[in-house]
Amino acid sequence: MIASDRRSIRMERLVVSLAIVLALVPFLWLAATAYKPGRDIFAIPPTLLFSPTLENFRKVLTLFDVPALLINSLKIAGTSALLSLLVGVPAGYALARARSRWAMGLAYFFMAIRMVPPAATLIPFYLMMRDIGLLGQWISVALINTTLNAAFVTWMMFSYFRSLPKELEEAAMTDGCTQFGAFFKIALPAVRPGIIAAVMFCILFSWNDFLFAMFLTRLEDKPISVALLSAYGTKDITWGTLGALAHFSTLPIVVIVLGLNRYFVQGLTRGIH
Amino acid sequence: MSDLSLPVPARALSPLGFYQRRRWFLVAMAAPALAYILVVAVWPILQGMYFSLFDYNLLKPHRTKFVGLQNYLEVFDTPANRAAFVNTVIFTAAAVTIELVLGFGLALALWRDSRFNRIALALVLVPVTITPLVVGLIWRALLLPDFGLLGYWLAHWGLSDPRGLLADPHSALATLIAIDVWEWTPMMALILLAGLKSLPSDILEASRTDGATGWQRVRLIVLPLMLPAVLLALMIRSVDAFRVFDSVYVTTGGGPGNSTNTLMLQAVKEGLQFFDIGAASTLGNVTLLCIALIAGGLIAVIRRADRRANG
Numbered sequence: 001m002i003a004s005d006r007r008s009i010r011m012e013r014l015v016v017s018l019a020i021v022l023a024l025v026p027f028l029w030l031a032a033t034a035y036k037p038g039r040d041i042f043a044i045p046p047t048l049l050f051s052p053t054l055e056n057f058r059k060v061l062t063l064f065d066v067p068a069l070l071i072n073s074l075k076i077a078g079t080s081a082l083l084s085l086l087v088g089v090p091a092g093y094a095l096a097r098a099r100s101r102w103a104m105g106l107a108y109f110f111m112a113i114r115m116v117p118p119a120a121t122l123i124p125f126y127l128m129m130r131d132i133g134l135l136g137q138w139i140s141v142a143l144i145n146t147t148l149n150a151a152f153v154t155w156m157m158f159s160y161f162r163s164l165p166k167e168l169e170e171a172a173m174t175d176g177c178t179q180f181g182a183f184f185k186i187a188l189p190a191v192r193p194g195i196i197a198a199v200m201f202c203i204l205f206s207w208n209d210f211l212f213a214m215f216l217t218r219l220e221d222k223p224i225s226v227a228l229l230s231a232y233g234t235k236d237i238t239w240g241t242l243g244a245l246a247h248f249s250t251l252p253i254v255v256i257v258l259g260l261n262r263y264f265v266q267g268l269t270r271g272i273h
Numbered sequence: 274m275s276d277l278s279l280p281v282p283a284r285a286l287s288p289l290g291f292y293q294r295r296r297w298f299l300v301a302m303a304a305p306a307l308a309y310i311l312v313v314a315v316w317p318i319l320q321g322m323y324f325s326l327f328d329y330n331l332l333k334p335h336r337t338k339f340v341g342l343q344n345y346l347e348v349f350d351t352p353a354n355r356a357a358f359v360n361t362v363i364f365t366a367a368a369v370t371i372e373l374v375l376g377f378g379l380a381l382a383l384w385r386d387s388r389f390n391r392i393a394l395a396l397v398l399v400p401v402t403i404t405p406l407v408v409g410l411i412w413r414a415l416l417l418p419d420f421g422l423l424g425y426w427l428a429h430w431g432l433s434d435p436r437g438l439l440a441d442p443h444s445a446l447a448t449l450i451a452i453d454v455w456e457w458t459p460m461m462a463l464i465l466l467a468g469l470k471s472l473p474s475d476i477l478e479a480s481r482t483d484g485a486t487g488w489q490r491v492r493l494i495v496l497p498l499m500l501p502a503v504l505l506a507l508m509i510r511s512v513d514a515f516r517v518f519d520s521v522y523v524t525t526g527g528g529p530g531n532s533t534n535t536l537m538l539q540a541v542k543e544g545l546q547f548f549d550i551g552a553a554s555t556l557g558n559v560t561l562l563c564i565a566l567i568a569g570g571l572i573a574v575i576r577r578a579d580r581r582a583n584g
Contacts, residue, residue, distance in 0.1 A: 008487060015382040016393045023397050023459060029422055030411045083309075091306035094299040106303070113314055115564055117516040119540035119557035123550055124317035124324065147314040154306050179298045208404040211518055215545050225406050229523065232410060239414050246407050257402045261395040269467040272509060 027250075034243035056240040063241065064227060066248055072138055073207055073223035073249075079142040081202035084149035089195070091150075092157025093183055097166065107158050113151040118211055121147075126215060136218035144216070145206040152205075153198045156271035160194035161187060197267020200260060207253055224249040318561070324554040331548035344555040354556065356531035357539040360446055361563075364535065365514040368453040372510060373503070375454065376461030381491065383462065384469050394466075397459045405456070409523030412452045413439065439525050442532035449533055452520055457513070461506055468502025469495070500578050508571035512564050536560045 035052040060066065091110075095103045125144050129135040134143075168190075169182040177185070188195070210225035217226065228245055257264050325344050329337045349355050379397070383390045400408065415421045418428035418437040427433040434441035438448040472495065480494050518537040521527065527534035527542070536556060544553030 009385070012382040012385060013389065015378065016390065016397070019379050019382075019459075020393055020396045022455070023400050026411050026415055026455070027399060027403060030407070030414055033414065087306040087309050090302035094302035098296075098299045098303075106307070110306070110310070112568070113310055115512045115568055116314065116318065117537060117557065117560045117564060118518070119516070119537045119544075119553075120321050120561040121314060121317040121557075122541070123544040123553050123557065124320035125313075126545070127550075128317060128320075143313060147310060150306055150309055151314075179295065183302070204402060208406075210404070210406045211522075211541070215541075225404055228404075228406055228410070232523070242410060242414075246410060250403050250407050253402050253404070254399060257398070258395055261398075264398070265394065265463065268463060272464055272467070272505065 030239075030243050030246060032243070033239050034241075034247055036240055038238060038240060056238075056244040057247075060241050060244040060248075064231070064245065066224075066245075068220075069222065069224040069227045070248060070252075072217075072221055073225070076138050076142045076145065076213070076223055077203045077206040079139065080145040080149050080206040081199050083142070083146045084153045084202045085195070085198055088150045088153030088198070089157050089188070090183070091154040092159075093161045093187060095154070095158045096161035096164075107155060110151045110154040110158075114148055114155065122212065122215065129216060135216065136221060138217055138221040138223070140216045141209070141213045141223070142206070144212050145202075145209055149202040149205055152201060152271060156198060156201075156267060157191065157194055159270045160191045164190055193263050193266060194270065196260065197263040197270070200256065200264055201267060201271070204253055204257070207249075321554045321557055324550050325558050327551050329549075329551040331550060340551075344551055345559075348555050348559060353531050353534060354539060357527075357534040357536045357556075358559075360532070360534055361515060361517070361536045361560075364446065364450055364453070364517060365511055367447075368450045368457070368514050369507060369510045371450070371454050372458045372461040373507060375458045376506070377465055377503075379458065379462035380465035380469055381495075383466055394463070398463065399459075400456045401460050401463075403456075405519035406523055408452065408456050409520040412448075412455075412520075413524050416448065440529060442529045445525055445529060445533045449517075449521055449524065452524070453514060453517065456520070457510060461510055464506040464509065465499070465502060468499050468506075471502075472498050501575055504571055504575045504578060508568055508575070511567050511571070515564055515567065516560065536563075 032050075034056050035054070036050045037053045037055060095107045095110075121144070125140075126135065129140040129143075134140045164187060169186050172182045172186050173179065207223075208225065210223075210229065213223050213226050214229065217223070222230075224245075228242070228249055231242060231245055326339060326341060327337055328340045328344075349358065383394055383397075403411075416424040416427075416438050418424045418433065418435060418440075421437075424433070424437050427438065428435050433444065438444045476494060476498070477490070480490050485493070516537055517535055518541070521533055521535055521538055525533045527538045537560060540553050540556035540560065543549045543556060
């Protein structure tokens, strides 16, 4: 019994270790090209050993206005996260506390919105932004990202609030607390992990989006994801500089998600079920 | 029932009763989100449905005319659209099936609650968090036949076309499926792991003491209990895979020829490169319809499975 347990633990670790290697090696390889001098990138056959250099980073910083690109990405992700939480958290609360069939139907409606393919909304949204004069500006990307994000936040917070016993809020209201006070001072602090996860997902989705950003922003409002695409295939750009630029677009998110992994995993699970 | 047991607050002496005020408060809390979604998501969807009934090109606006359902009747007349549809279906079916099998294995391996597994889960999830665009770049670089870590050896040993896997119409779609598997298997594993962790532990314990072997336990007890979670994971990943865009756009752009064209890619090309709004909207709605059918079908099956599981 115990011997077989030990054997299965060893099997499990083997499978998991293999998965870790497979998940990380391709990513680390592109990251590593950023530290390779040109001749090592084009080494034949490809080599894993090289003398590291920061040359590619220097080149990227002269070719691209990296801080401006990061600020654009941050503006889009931050605005979308703020707007999505502002509308999505109260909506999730309302749907969890309302006791009608309508509320459940509405919650499913929000989940369904999350599944709409961008192909069905992008073109009408593009024309809408053109007509109201927002086409080209980063705010238009934040606005369309917010539809998907707000829908996800509503659904996820609905799930968090539903598993929160309502007796505490009822007691507070009996003691003279306002309805908003019961939501804001009692329910909201109790779902703090959900709020953290919601912020993470909004930032993750908008930071990683590139379809909307590619077609909706002009040159000076472009986020880093779009810059990466335009860098790719340009004459001066080698895989080394591309790898360096990819650092700036992936590292912030990967660090946040690894650091707050507990919330990420919990939130993802809640957002799905 | 529980409505009646709610204690009436001391301050409920306003003209409206407490329950009525409660209802209006909750409506007001949900209203901004609903209004936002209606204006910024539902309205564009309806507009797209309207556009799809017209022969409408932004470059020739004066030639706009109402054609009814003609766009839909002719949508699969062009080879590009047909290829896009077939490729999207193959891509979704193959990628999601492989992800389900591998994801289930990974979830079983990660099931035991230990420090090792918690850290492993965080690391394994890295592909899910990387910008999909960068995922495309990573694989494009890895598979380059002249100096890619993988592509060089594949070409060297004659396992791929000398131009690389992505440039060969016979292997390009399969390669894109493999990339999707790399990116999303961890997500599949996470959804299934959540299902595994919520299984009733007494049943599993009983089967252990009854002397069932590991494989018997998985096949006879875990799999049937996991059916709703499996279906849910299938639905989420199918809906996502059906909308694939980023990784295809950056690795092959739909080529060579139409061998990796997808519905999303074709819709975006029609709309924002050729400015054919009618054709693009039609493709967008076909994609939307397919996704609705996939999601609706699987939700119906999930409900039936749930009902059977709960008696």
